[in-house]
Amino acid sequence: MKIEAKNVNFFYGPDQVLRDISMSIKKNTVTALIGPSGCGKSTFLRLFNRMNDLIETAKLEGEILIDGVDIYNKNINVNELRKTIGMVFQKPNPFPKSIFENVAYGMKVNGITDKSIIEESVEESLKQAALWEEVKDKLKKSAFALSGGQQQRLCIARALAVKPSVLLMDEPASALDPISSIKIEELIYQLKASYTIMIVTHNMQQASRTSDKTAFFYMGELVEFDDTRTLFTNPKKERTQNYITGRFG
Amino acid sequence: MIPEKSIKSMRRQKILLARLQTITRTRYYKYQDIAFKYFGLFCTILGIAILVLFLANLIYTAGARLDWGFMTNLPSRKAAKAGIYTAWVGTLWILSLTTLIALPIGIGAGVYLEEYNKKGKLANILEINIANLAGVPSIVYGLLGLELFARFIGAGESLLTGALTLALLILPVIIVSTREALKTVPYTIREASYALGATKWQTIWNQVLPASMAGIFTGMILALSRAVGETAPLIVIGALAFVPFVPSSVFDSFTVLPIQIFNWVSRPQKEFSVNAAAAIIVLLSITFMMNGIAVYLRYRWQKKIKW
Ligand SMILES: Nc1ncnc2c1ncn2[C@@H]1O[C@H](COP(=O)(O)OP(=O)(O)OP(=O)(O)O)[C@@H](O)[C@H]1O
Numbered sequence: 405m406k407i408e409a410k411n412v413n414f415f416y417g418p419d420q421v422l423r424d425i426s427m428s429i430k431k432n433t434v435t436a437l438i439g440p441s442g443c444g445k446s447t448f449l450r451l452f453n454r455m456n457d458l459i460e461t462a463k464l465e466g467e468i469l470i471d472g473v474d475i476y477n478k479n480i481n482v483n484e485l486r487k488t489i490g491m492v493f494q495k496p497n498p499f500p501k502s503i504f505e506n507v508a509y510g511m512k513v514n515g516i517t518d519k520s521i522i523e524e525s526v527e528e529s530l531k532q533a534a535l536w537e538e539v540k541d542k543l544k545k546s547a548f549a550l551s552g553g554q555q556q557r558l559c560i561a562r563a564l565a566v567k568p569s570v571l572l573m574d575e576p577a578s579a580l581d582p583i584s585s586i587k588i589e590e591l592i593y594q595l596k597a598s599y600t601i602m603i604v605t606h607n608m609q610q611a612s613r614t615s616d617k618t619a620f621f622y623m624g625e626l627v628e629f630d631d632t633r634t635l636f637t638n639p640k641k642e643r644t645q646n647y648i649t650g651r652f653g
Numbered sequence: 654m655i656p657e658k659s660i661k662s663m664r665r666q667k668i669l670l671a672r673l674q675t676i677t678r679t680r681y682y683k684y685q686d687i688a689f690k691y692f693g694l695f696c697t698i699l700g701i702a703i704l705v706l707f708l709a710n711l712i713y714t715a716g717a718r719l720d721w722g723f724m725t726n727l728p729s730r731k732a733a734k735a736g737i738y739t740a741w742v743g744t745l746w747i748l749s750l751t752t753l754i755a756l757p758i759g760i761g762a763g764v765y766l767e768e769y770n771k772k773g774k775l776a777n778i779l780e781i782n783i784a785n786l787a788g789v790p791s792i793v794y795g796l797l798g799l800e801l802f803a804r805f806i807g808a809g810e811s812l813l814t815g816a817l818t819l820a821l822l823i824l825p826v827i828i829v830s831t832r833e834a835l836k837t838v839p840y841t842i843r844e845a846s847y848a849l850g851a852t853k854w855q856t857i858w859n860q861v862l863p864a865s866m867a868g869i870f871t872g873m874i875l876a877l878s879r880a881v882g883e884t885a886p887l888i889v890i891g892a893l894a895f896v897p898f899v900p901s902s903v904f905d906s907f908t909v910l911p912i913q914i915f916n917w918v919s920r921p922q923k924e925f926s927v928n929a930a931a932a933i934i935v936l937l938s939i940t941f942m943m944n945g946i947a948v949y950l951r952y953r954w955q956k957k958i959k960w
């Protein structure tokens with residue numbers, strides 16, 4: 405197993421937002437996290453690159469293993485961990501710098517200074533994120549000059565440039581138009597070959613199109629976790645059935 | 654029994670009345686708006702007019718005095734031979750030294766308070782004190798500078814003492830404006846940096862500081878343009894002495910433009926007040942220029958970065 409969560413409970417101060425969640429995820433698969441707003445999908449996703457550490461009141465019980473290693477172990481260097489677990493956020497959040505610098509930043513903080521390595525890697529990442537053709541002539545231009553969809557693919561390229569093995573995506577297409585959204589979906593499909601991907605989405609079609617497995621969360625609990633096709637065509641729980649058919653949520 | 658028709662018409666009347674009332678009320682608000690607009694305009698024009706009159710008067714009295722010789726002559730007992738060479742060189746010295754001292758300390762303190770110790774008790778205490786310090790009369794800073802830098806440290810009546818004192822004076826402003834500038838950098842940018850494995854320091858150094866640099870520099874320049882005009886604290890530390898030479902090190906005594914002006918104004922001979930007016934033009938030009946740079950930076954920044 406690439407990623408494992410074992411009996412995870414999570415608290416913001418006194419509020420418990422995740423309840424006894426266990427989940428195993430295979431290498432090179434896409435896992436979709438679905439569920440109504442506020443059910444804890446983002447919180448769960450952010451456990452895997454320890455972004456929740458930035459919140460003072462956050463408290464975790466249970467274990468999160470990546471490649472069999474407990475990432476909340478005292479000996480783990482959080483910054484090193486985050487380099488192996490890439491993250492893409494809901495709203496495109498490029499740095500106020502050039503396109504090139506955006507992609508190169510991760511390598512820079514990694515201590516890579518060799519110009520040719522950086523240039524090569526920037527190109528490769530932009531190609532992987534299906535953005536190279538659109539920006540190859542304006543790498544020096546500000547990232548803010550790109551469209552929303554292009555910015556999001558830039559953010560994906562930026563995450564890929566540090567060579568992670570896992571990619572966490574929190575509603576990566578929700579702020580985008582339908583065409584950009586489809587592009588991101590295609591991208592996810594291609595990236596699956598080299599990365600293990602977890603994606604939070606509110607879009608049922610997106611979940612069923614892009615993912616191999618789907619996890620349905622409800623009020624901090626993992627209600628159902630199964631093959632995407634099974635979960636969408638033949639859910640075992642009534643709650644899941646109601647949610648995916650749009651009867652609540 | 655009241656016929657249904659009349660009930661209807663009564664209701665209609667009521668609605669009409671209510672509508673009329675809202676119309677008059679909105680009209681009233683509109684007049685209020687217009688009245689305030691013109692009042693504001695009047696105040697602005699009044700302020701600008703006074704300033705323009707003042708400048709025109711200055712240029713009229715002293716425009717002719719403002720020649721190359723005036724800029725390059727040393728001070729003299731004869732008004733016609735006296736120049737502001739030592740004064741503007743001193744002002745430049747003071748400006749650069751003050752920047753050199755205040756900038757790193759101010760930015761460092763601002764970053765520490767905003768990024769590293771946001772909720773600490775120390776930050777709270779410091780925050781209140783910094784706000785208070787910004788309001789302390791400048792002469793008090795002069796006295797502090799005299800005791801601390803001139804006497805205790807033993808820097809004497811030197812450029813160093815002057816710059817340290819002025820740096821102290823503008824530090825609160827720089828710290829506050831640094832914090833404000835840092836606050837404008839959205840959390841999503843920090844998040845993006847952390848998610849790539851950057852440390853807190855790398856995030857601040859590579860992302861947060863560059864994104865807020867223009868704001869920090871704007872605050873810095875405005876603070877310095879205040880320091881350029883400060884007279885009281887420098888008089889207290891002894892910069893009023895007659896200085897017939899240009900300082901060559903930070904331990905030399907010095908004079909600055911506002912002190913030269915003060916000096917000339919307080920002389921009985923009329924010709925010296927013309928000199929003072931000419932020096933005021935130079936001083937104002939420096940201040941305007943600095944404010945211009947601040948405005949330009951702000952403009953450039955807003956155009957380049959929209960969150
Ligand atoms: N920083 C925080 N401090 C305290 N409570 C938080 C914090 N972030 C989230 N919560 C709470 O935790 C719960 C789960 O939030 P989370 O963001 O994980 O939900 P979500 O499933 O991602 O929702 P959405 O679909 O709206 O993004 C919510 O009740 C939320 O109010």
Ligand SMILES: [Mg+2]
Pocket residue numbers: 445446447574604
């Ligand atoms: Mg969320």
